[in-house]
Amino acid sequence: xxxxxxxxxxxxxxxxxxxxxxxxxxxxxxxxxxxxxxxxxxxxxxxxxxxxxxxxxxxxxxxxxxxxxxxxxxxxxxxxxxxxxxxxxxxxxxxxxxxxxxxxxxxxxxxxxxxxxxxxxxxxxxxxxxxxxxxxxxxxxxxxxxxxxxxxxxxxxxxxxxxxxxxxxxxxxxxxxxxxxxxxxxxxxxxxxxxxxxxxxxxxxxxxxxxxxxxxxxxxxxxxxxxxxxxxxxxxxxxxxxxxxxxxxxxxxxxxxxxxxxxxxxxxxxxxxxxxxxxxxxxxxxxxxxxxxxxxxxxxxxxxxxxxxxxxxxxxxxxxxxxxxxxxxxxxxxxxxxxxxxxxxxxxxxxxxxxxxxxxxxxxxxxxxxxxxxxxxxxxxxxxxxxxxxxxxxxxxxxxxxxxxxxxxxxxxxxxxxxxxxxxxxxxxxxxxxxxxxxxxxxxxxxxxxxxxxxxxxxxxxxxxxxxxxxxxxxxxxxxxxxxxxxxxxxxxxxxxxxxxxxxxxxxxxxxxxxxxxxxxxxxxxxxxxxxxxxxxxxxxxxxxxxxx
Numbered sequence: 148x149x150x151x152x153x154x155x156x157x158x159x160x161x162x163x164x165x166x167x168x169x170x171x172x173x174x175x176x177x178x179x180x181x182x183x184x185x186x187x188x189x190x191x192x193x194x195x196x197x198x199x200x201x202x203x204x205x206x207x208x209x210x211x212x213x214x215x216x217x218x219x220x221x222x223x224x225x226x227x228x229x230x231x232x233x234x235x236x237x238x239x240x241x242x243x244x245x246x247x248x249x250x251x252x253x254x255x256x257x258x259x260x261x262x263x264x265x266x267x268x269x270x271x272x273x274x275x276x277x278x279x280x281x282x283x284x285x286x287x288x289x290x291x292x293x294x295x296x297x298x299x300x301x302x303x304x305x306x307x308x309x310x311x312x313x314x315x316x317x318x319x320x321x322x323x324x325x326x327x328x329x330x331x332x333x334x335x336x337x338x339x340x341x342x343x344x345x346x347x348x349x350x351x352x353x354x355x356x357x358x359x360x361x362x363x364x365x366x367x368x369x370x371x372x373x374x375x376x377x378x379x380x381x382x383x384x385x386x387x388x389x390x391x392x393x394x395x396x397x398x399x400x401x402x403x404x405x406x407x408x409x410x411x412x413x414x415x416x417x418x419x420x421x422x423x424x425x426x427x428x429x430x431x432x433x434x435x436x437x438x439x440x441x442x443x444x445x446x447x448x449x450x451x452x453x454x455x456x457x458x459x460x461x462x463x464x465x466x467x468x469x470x471x472x473x474x475x476x477x478x479x480x481x482x483x484x485x486x487x488x489x490x491x492x493x494x495x496x497x498x499x500x501x502x503x504x505x506x507x508x509x510x511x512x513x514x515x516x517x518x519x520x521x522x523x524x525x526x527x528x529x530x531x532x533x534x535x536x537x538x539x540x541x542x543x544x545x546x547x548x549x550x551x552x553x554x555x556x557x558x559x560x561x562x563x564x565x566x567x568x569x570x571x572x573x574x575x576x577x578x579x580x581x582x583x584x585x586x587x588x589x590x591x592x593x594x595x596x597x598x599x600x601x602x603x604x605x606x607x608x609x610x611x612x613x614x615x616x617x618x619x620x621x622x623x624x625x626x627x628x629x630x631x632x633x634x635x636x637x638x639x640x641x642x643x644x645x646x647x648x649x650x651x652x653x654x655x656x657x658x659x660x661x662x663x664x665x666x667x668x669x670x671x672x673x674x675x676x677x678x679x680x681x682x683x684x685x686x687x688x689x690x691x692x693x694x695x696x
Contacts, residue, residue, distance in 0.1 A: 159230075160188045160189055160190045160191065160230065161189060161190075161191055161229065161230055161232075161256065161338045161339050161371055162188070162189040162212075162227070162228070162229055162230075162257070162339050162371065163187075163188045163189070163226075163227075163228040164185055164186055164187050164188075164212070164225070164226070164227055164228075165186050165225055165226040165227075165228070166184050166185075166186055166224070166225040166226070167182060167184070167185040167186065167208065167211055167223070167224075167225035167226070167227060168180070168182055168183055168184055168185075168222075168223070168224040168225050169181045169182040169204070169207040169208070169210075169211050169216065169221055169222070169223050169395075170182075170221070170222045171220060171221050171222070172220050178222070180395050181204050181207035181221075181395050182204040182207045182208050182211070182392075182395045183204075183394075183395040183396045184225070184396070184397070185204070185208055185225075185390075185392075185397060186225075186397075187390065187400075189339060189371045189373065190371065191338070191369060191371060192365065192369045192370070192371060193371050193372075193387055193388070194362075194365060194371070194372040194373075194374060194385060194386040194387050194388075195371075195372070195373050195374070195386055195387070195388050195389070195390065196373075196374050196375075196376065196379075196382035196385070196386035196388070196389035196390065196403060197209075197373065197374070197375045197376075197389075197390050197392060198375075198376055198377065198378070198379055198382055198389055198390070198391050198392065198418065199377065199391060199392035199393055199418075200377055200393070200418075200619040200620075200621055200622070201377065201589065201590055201591075201618075201619045201622070202394070202589070203392040203393055203394060203395065204392050204394070204395035204396075205343070205344075205375045205376075205377075205392055206262070206343055206344075206375065207221075207395075208375075208392075209259065209341050209343045209373070209375055211223050211227065211241075211242075212227055212241065212257060212259075212341055212373070213241065213253055213257050213259055213341065214227075214241045214242065214244070214249050214253070215259075223242055224242070225242065226240050226242055226243075227240065227241035227242055228240055228241075229241060229252045229256050229257060229339075231251070231252065231255075231256055232256070232338060239251070239252050241257075254281065254285050254332075254335040254337065255285060255335055255336075255337060255338075256337060256338050256339065257337060257338075257339045257341065258332035258333075258335055258337035258339070258340050258341070259332065259340075259341040259342075259343065260325075260328050260329055260332055260340065260341070260342045260343065260345050261328065261343055262343045262344040262345070262347055264316070264321070264324035264325050264327065264328045265316060265317075265321075265324060267328055268316040268324060268327065268328070269316075270315065270316055270317060271315075272315075273312070273313045273314065273315060274301075274311065274312070274313075274314055274315065274316060274319065274327050275294065275297050275298065275301065275308065275311075275312030275313060275314075276297075276313075277331065278297035278300060278301070278327070278330055278331045278334055279293040279294045279296070279297040280293070281331055281334055281335060282296045282297060282334050282335070285335055294312075296334055297312070297330070297334060298312055300330035300331070300333050300334040301326075301327070301330050303330065303333065303364070304326040304327075304329050304330045304333070304360060305326060305356070305360065306323060306326055306327065306330070311323070320353075320483055320484060321349055321353070321483055322349055322350075322353035322356065322357065322483065325345055325346075325349065325353075325357055326357070326360070328345075329345075329357075329360065329361075329364075333364065333368075336368070337370060338370055338371060339370065339371045339372075339373065340361075340365075340370055340371070340372050340373070341373045341375070342361065342372065342373065342374050342375060343375045344375055344376055344377070345357055345361075345374075346358065346376070346381060347376075347377075347616075347617060349483070349646075350481075350482040350483050350646035350647075351646055351647055351648070351686060351689040351690055351691075352482055352685065352686065352689040353482065353483065354381070354689070354691075355689040355691075358381070358384065358385050361374070361385060362384075362385055372385075372386070374386050377619035377620055378422065378619075378620050378691075379406070379407060379415075379418055379419055379422065379620075379693070380422050380691040380692070380693040381691055382403065383403055383404075383407050383691060383692075383693060384691060384692070386403050387402065387403060388400070388401065388402055388403060389401070389402075389403045389406050391406070391412065391414065391415045391418070393414045398412045398414050398415065399411055399412040399414075399415045407419070407693065417621065418620060418621065419693070421620040421621040421623070421624040422620050422649075422693055423620075423623075423624070423627075423647065423649035423650045423652070423653055424649060424693065425648065425649050425652065425675065425676065425687065425690060426676075427649075427652075427653070429652070429653070429672060429673050439472070439473065440509065441470040441471055441472055441473075442471050442472060442473040442475075442507065442508060442607065442608065442640055443469070443470070443471040443494065443505065443506065443507050443508075443608065443640070444469075444470050444471075444504075444505075444506045445467055445468060445469040445470070445494070445503070445504070445505050445506075446468055446503055446504050446506075447466055447467075447468065447502060447503035447504070448464055448466070448467040448468075448469075448490070448493060448500055448502070448503035448504075448505065449462065449464055449465055449466055449467075449500060449501045449502040449503050450462075450463045450464040450486075450489050450490075450493060450498060450499075450500055450501050450664075451463065451501045462664050463486045463489040463664055464486045464489050464490050464493065464500075464664045465486070465663070465664035465665050466503070466664075466665060467486075467490060467503070467661075467664075467665065467666050468666070469659065469666070469669075471608070471640055471642070472640070473607070473638075473640055474634075474638055474639070474640055475640055475641075475656050475657070476634060476640070476641040476642075476643060476654055476655045476656050476657075477641070477642050477643070477655060477656070477657050477658075477659060478643045478644075478645070478651035478652070478654060478655030478657070478658040478659065478672065479491065479642060479643070479644045479645075479651075479658075479659050479661060480644075480645060480646060480647075480648055480651050480658060480659075480660055480661070480686065481646065481660060481661035481662055481686075482646060482662070482686075483646065485661040485662055485663065485664070486661050486663070486664040486665075487612075487644045487646075487661055488532075488612055488613075488644065490644075490661070491529070491610040491612050491642060491644050492529070492610075492612075493505065494527070494608070494610055494642060495527040495528065495529045495608075495610050496512050496513075496515070496520075496527065497529065500513075507523070507526070507527070507608070508526075508607075521554070521555070524554075524555075524604075525555060525604040525605070525606060526606050526607045526608060527606060527607075527608050527610075528601040528602070528604065528606040528608070528609050528610070529601065529609070529610045529612060530594075530597050530598055530601045530609060530610070530611045530612065530614050531597060531612055532612050532613035532614065532616060532617075533617070534585070534590075534593035534594050534596065534597040535585060535586075535590075535593055537597060538585040538593060538596060538597065538600075539585075540584065540585055540586060541584075542584070543581060543582040543583060543584060544580060544581070544583055544584070544585060544588065544593075544596040545564070545567050545568075545571075545580075545581030545582060547585075547596070547600055548567045548570065548571070548596065548599050548600045548603055549563045549564070549566070549567045549603070550600075551600065551603055551604050552566060552567075552603060552604065555604065564581070566603065567581065567599075567603065568581065570599045570602060570603050571596075571599055573599070573602075573633070573636075574595040574596075574598050574599045574602075574629060574633070575595055575625075575629060576592060576595050576596065576599070580592070580596075589622075590617065590618055590619075590622065591618055591622035591625060591626065594614060594615070594618065594622075594626055595626070595629070597614075598614070598626075598629065598630070598633070602633065602637065602639075605637065606639070607639070607640060608639070608640045608641075608642070609639055609640070609641055609642070610641075610642040610644065611630065611641060611642065611643045611644060612644045613644055613645055613646070614626060614630075614643075614645075615627060615645070615650060616645060616646065616647070623650065627650065627653050627654055630643070630654060631653075631654060641654065641655075643655055647690070648675060648686055648687060648690055649690055651672075652672045652675055655672045656671065656672060657669060657670065657671055657672060658670060658671075658672050658675060660678070660680065660682065660683045660686070662682045667680045667682050667683065668680040668682075668683050675687070
């Protein structure tokens with residue numbers, strides 16, 4: 148459970164990791180190595196970044212730091228030494244400590260913010276009560292005392308406790324849920340906070356707020372921070388030192404500024420090169436044929452949702468006017484809740500507008516009925532944000548990709564399989580994956596399968612709803628490059644929805660910026676830096692800065 152006196156005396160830092168290894172059972176009795184020998188010492192108040200692609204071992208390391216692999220098939224070797232704050236307390240090795248010793252350091256000494264707050268919070272309990280329960284469990288406080296501490300923690304992370312203490316997780320935005328998880332960790336006043344991808348899939352302004360909050364809390368409380376991310380630009384302004392992981396191995400380590408500006412390993416260089424930049428050179432846009440009528444024309448589009456509990460109607464889209472030329476790529480950007488997804492779903496008739504008109508190829512979308520609607524479905528396709536939830540988990544991806552062809556009347560199994568295998572190859576997937584299930588694919592492979600399903604009918608217009616927001620930067624760059632290639636090959640008209648201006652700029656000819664359901668500005672992608680609207684300027688300012696290498 149504890150280390151000897153010499154080790155305890157030598158451990159002046161709150162946390163030291165020595166040769167940490169994590170492996171999982173593999174096929175035929177072998178082992179799959181997730182982490183191969185990680186070591187570092189974290190000083191009081193220091194911030195360390197762990198960076199790498201999906202599968203690099205980041206999350207395996209985070210779970211091992213708190214002993215969360217216990218009870219699983221994982222094998223953990225090495226030492227995770229924690230020095231409790233109490234005077235004279237013995238050093239605890241998380242990997243060998245008994246449950247009582249482990250409970251004494253979890254939360255109080257080491258706390259963790261998990262990647263997905265919606266699955267980390269109990270959907271049936273009020274947020275404030277969940278935070279108070281953590282305080283009562285560790286400090287034995289009364290309900291009143293714990294509630295007061297929970298309210299203070301919510302206020303500290305920028306949430307109005309008076310109005311939100313009794314709210315449920317689903318009543319919080321994504322950014323607020325992430326702040327609530329931070330409050331739950333901070334209510335225990337930990338010495339070390341482990342943040343596992345805390346900003347993944349958040350819009351750039353909320354991401355900036357979360358990172359600023361972590362920096363401020365670290366300065367105010369003196370806690371140490373381990374920030375885990377796939378994006379070097381995200382950790383760049385938050386941590387002091389960074390460790391780059393590849394396939395479970397540490398390939399580079401050093402002060403964050405030096406690693407960002409003078410990367411030594413080719414893998415680190417590749418990670419930096421994959422990060423989208425606002426100042427990157429763009430290809431010349433395809434000249435618009437002004438004599439040809441628009442493929443799609445949107446006029447005065449409004450979408451409202453019913454009121455809840457006597458509140459006013461929710462106006463998700465409020466009077467949008469747009470035109471799309473054949474072969475054009477239009478980016479739509481804005482924060483969460485700005486109306487981007489609702490607008491995109493309306494363009495492919497998956498959302499019924501409350502007011503206004505949408506014309507496709509000169510005809511109102513609302514006029515299509517029955518067989519005509521089914522026929523026109525070929526022309527309008529949507530790539531969903533989360534392929535894991537949009538692909539049927541009980542069917543092989545080949546069957547899922549073939550389904551649109553079946554709906555359109557194709558019955559010949561041989562022709563179906565040939566078409567699907569051809570499309571799999573075109574999106575960079577091995578046709579041998581035809582019978583694999585979604586959970587057997589990586590995130591990037593699933594997104595490529597979702598793109599294949601959308602393109603199998605050779606549509607004229609494809610709406611891409613946040614297709615790369617949850618992918619690591621190298622996979623994101625691959626998917627963006629793929630979409631650009633497919634757009635040229637299939638002469639697609641694209642609507643690319645995202646919250647990251649740097650990503651949208653790579654794909655789009657023009658960019659429409661949405662705020663509170665309205666389009667506040669439309670401008671050429673190449674002129675994004677010259678945006679005039681204050682809201683667009685705010686989005687630009689929130690993009691993490693990356694120095695030139």
